[in-house]
Amino acid sequence: MAFKSDPDLLLPLECHKFLRFGATIPNDDTSGLRNYIDTVSRVASCYFGSRVRDWDEGEGVSGYYALDDVKRSIRSYEQLDEPEVPTTIAQFVLGTDPIRELNLPLYEMKPVLGKGQGLVARFNIAKGQLIISEKPFFTTSDATSAAMMEKQISIELRKLPKDAQRQFLSLHNNFPGKKPFSGIVRTNALPCGPDSPIGGIYPTISRINHSCLPNAHNSWNSASGYENIYAVRFIKAGEEITIPYDHGGPSDERRRHLKNAFGFDCDCSICSRQPAELKQSDERRRQIQHLDGEIGNPHRLMQRPGDSLKDCQALLQILEEEFEGSPGAHIARLYYDAFQLCIVHGDQARARVLAERSYRARLACEGENNPETKRIQKLMEDPKTHPIFGMSMKWKTPKNQVPRGLSSDEFEKWLWRQGR
Numbered sequence: 341m342a343f344k345s346d347p348d349l350l351l352p353l354e355c356h357k358f359l360r361f362g363a364t365i366p367n368d369d370t371s372g373l374r375n376y377i378d379t380v381s382r383v384a385s386c387y388f389g390s391r392v393r394d395w396d397e398g399e400g401v402s403g404y405y406a407l408d409d410v411k412r413s414i415r416s417y418e419q420l421d422e423p424e425v426p427t428t429i430a431q432f433v434l435g436t437d438p439i440r441e442l443n444l445p446l447y448e449m450k451p452v453l454g455k456g457q458g459l460v461a462r463f464n465i466a467k468g469q470l471i472i473s474e475k476p477f478f479t480t481s482d483a484t485s486a487a488m489m490e491k492q493i494s495i496e497l498r499k500l501p502k503d504a505q506r507q508f509l510s511l512h513n514n515f516p517g518k519k520p521f522s523g524i525v526r527t528n529a530l531p532c533g534p535d536s537p538i539g540g541i542y543p544t545i546s547r548i549n550h551s552c553l554p555n556a557h558n559s560w561n562s563a564s565g566y567e568n569i570y571a572v573r574f575i576k577a578g579e580e581i582t583i584p585y586d587h588g589g590p591s592d593e594r595r596r597h598l599k600n601a602f603g604f605d606c607d608c609s610i611c612s613r614q615p616a617e618l619k620q621s622d623e624r625r626r627q628i629q630h631l632d633g634e635i636g637n638p639h640r641l642m643q644r645p646g647d648s649l650k651d652c653q654a655l656l657q658i659l660e661e662e663f664e665g666s667p668g669a670h671i672a673r674l675y676y677d678a679f680q681l682c683i684v685h686g687d688q689a690r691a692r693v694l695a696e697r698s699y700r701a702r703l704a705c706e707g708e709n710n711p712e713t714k715r716i717q718k719l720m721e722d723p724k725t726h727p728i729f730g731m732s733m734k735w736k737t738p739k740n741q742v743p744r745g746l747s748s749d750e751f752e753k754w755l756w757r758q759g760r
């Protein structure tokens with residue numbers, strides 16, 4: 341969104357990419373510039389809260405982000421997801437926030453054609469915005485048998501207030517039979533962290549339906565005990581909010597898994613494509629699986645790191661294409677893999693840049709208070725604190741050896757060690 345015509349005075353639509361906003365205010369400010377800066381600060385504070393920091397170059401303090409980072413960010417927000425400006429922005433500019441004042445959530449629960457209940461955006465939601473943060477009814481333990489699990493859930497259920505019990509029992513059960521509580525849990529639980537055997541069941545979040553091209557990302561915050569849902573792309577008012585239930589792979593694999601585990605036939609925007617287009621998507625999904633495997637190969641990581649780094653760069657492009665420019669948490673993970681590759685070989689300069697990109701991607705889809713976001717932020721500040729630092733010193737560089745003054749293309753060539 342442009343407040344003024346000066347190209348340096350632009351505030352991007354996707355506000356998580358907004359890193360730095362500067363202006364020189366003359367002592368005899370008659371143009372209202374001070375008021376204007378205050379408005380920008382207020383808009384930024386609505387989105388970022390305590391992350392907004394002031395600096396004053398006149399006092400020798402420099403901004404948190406270097407100008408190179410800012411320029412890179414500007415280039416990335418020049419490609420907007422959607423041309424529309426969220427309707428709520430106007431209210432921020434006027435200094436009021438109707439959502440907070442009326443305490444209206446960003447979503448509403450509604451019947452969705454062919455899917456039972458679902459969550460639908462009540463307002464336009466910007467990419468990187470927190471949609472809902474919710475505590476589970478309860479979390480499941482790593483039960484040894486189905487009978488034990490049923491018993492444990494019934495104990496947890498009895499502890500809940502009556503209306504919460506009713507909400508739990510109204511959730512979909514894909515495994516009707518003698519163990520109804522476990523059936524509901526198996527159908528609706530979200531793992532508390534990637535690959536965690538512990539699952540959480542939620543009053544609202546458990547109603548969010550699946551898409552193979554989701555517009556939101558779910559993550560467990562182990563510090564707060566809340567599950568959080570962030571928008572990974574611009575979501576238009578009225579659009580259904582979706583998260584991924586699948587483990588990736590081509591459409592036939594995904595659809596089989598979704599049918600077995602959750603009892604539905606996926607008709608998302610990818611699965612319902614024409615055969616030729618679906619085939620292209622399936623090919624990309626296969627490549628994603630293949631490259632993921634190659635990058636995770638520890639022998640290759642130590643012996644042929646250059647090849648692994650090339651794979652990271654290739655995967656980045658495929659993810660961007662397959663997830664239409666908003667690969668969310670996939671990107672955070674990919675940059676983290678590339679970070680590990682550099683730090684294990686002692687390359688602190690590239691590791692720092694890669695950790696920062698991973699941090700920014702994670703910030704946008706899991707928030708600043710997620711312990712994983714904080715951990716990566718620390719690595720970005722001091723990459724050598726990672727336990728695998730310098731197992732080999734093949735690519736040794738100090739952390740301040742990030743080149744300056746390169747064009748964007750040259751910088752990417754340096755980062756991915758092209759031509760070396």
Ligand SMILES: [Zn+2]
Pocket residue numbers: 551552553606607608609610611
């Ligand atoms: Zn699908």
